[in-house]
Amino acid sequence: MISEHEGPGTLVILANFVSPLAVDLAEESVLRRWAEQAPRKLWLTRPGDVLITPLPLSAPFRRYAFHRLGVPENSVQVITVPDTPHLPMAHALAEHGLLEPLRTLIAERPTARLLPTALDEAAAELAAHLRIPIVPYETGVPNPGTLRAVADMNTKSGFRAAARTLGLRMPHGRTCTGAELGHVTTALLASHPRVVVKPDRSAGGHGLHFVSRGDQPPKPPPPDSRWVVEEYVEHTRAVSAQGHATATTVEVAYDGEMRMVSGSFAGYCSPLNDLSARARRELTNWTRALGGQLAAEGYRGPYSLDLVCTHDGTLYALECNVRRTATTTAHAMVRRLAGASVWSTGTAAATAPLSFDEAVGHLTEAGLDFQPGDSEGVLLYADRPLDGRNWRYTALAPTRTRLTELEVRLATAFGHEAL
Known part of the structure; x- marks a missing residue:
């Protein structure tokens, strides 16, 4: 439930x-x-x-x-x-x-x-x-x-303004129009070897461009479009925390590490581990502070705070998503079916197109198919993909070690060697 x-x-x-x-x-x-x-x-x-x-x-x-x-x-x-x-x-x-x-x-x-x-x-x-x-x-x-506040906070510029007020650490950056984008990008590249160019309203990494010194400039966007240009922060992991705001409380519901491919969200693993005590405090405090501001605007419900973590454990806040996100359903499903667990989401690639029943058959043969009452296994949680190959899944297990074992077996079951 x-x-x-x-x-x-x-x-x-x-x-x-x-x-x-x-x-x-x-x-x-x-x-x-x-x-x-x-x-x-x-x-x-x-x-x-x-x-x-x-x-x-x-x-x-x-x-x-x-x-x-x-x-x-x-x-x-x-x-x-x-x-x-x-x-x-x-x-x-x-x-x-x-x-x-x-x-x-x-x-x-x-x-x-x-x-x-x-x-x-x-x-x-x-x-x-x-x-x-x-x-x-x-x-x-x-x-x-x-x-209006929800619409604004789902933009990169709206988040940056709120984060600045709340004292969250962010990459150096600027908001601009499409007409100003070339100039702003050049100016930031004078101070940083690489920058990230983001549409002001986007999600899941859509529309992101990574630009380094000496790169060819991208095609000019419409002059009245809105953009954010930020320094690229070298990092070892991308993390997020999911908060929940009510009229009386703000809580951190769960957290995890985001699996990213070329800046786009590709999966999740929860809960976070190996985070320093300082980073853990900041993640909790920043998520609650953001939720407090949202609650003051009248917002009720889930939201997420996305960040990157550098090699020395320093967090930089990047954006927030004020809506039910790509992980809220998976988390609710895991809690409903198995209670507290270590869990992950991702995409398992099959070597040939499969029907839904064939995909479940592969899981059954590998001993991975989650059934009622189980404490671990793999669930196909988004129906058959259009190509029959790239299957969205949620895996859950009692421990992170066991979760890794399940994901290795899942890759093999669909015809691929795990990385």
């Missing part, structure tokens, strides 16, 4: 990966790629819940997930919203005539509450239109000031 289930009634889980909070809605290809992860929200459901997803869920995946959750398959209603370019998902419901079917389902669930992945304006409008509260807001719906 997730914390949002602690209240009365059922949840209407809105998997609104297509949201302007994370990236411009014109970025259709990246939004479509992110939306491929929407099936993982099935792991949050309990009997009576409604899941609104941008992708249909395959029958094998539904059977697989519901069996492990112990949830009757027909007890959860699923509404699929077709891909709709340039529209946030909550608005796409009306575009495709799906509001009335949803309203009918809600009429059968008088204590239903909305749980969006991203708290954007469209989600708030949907909740108001359906006359249901957004969990976990005491007043039902966040006020416009809170929505």
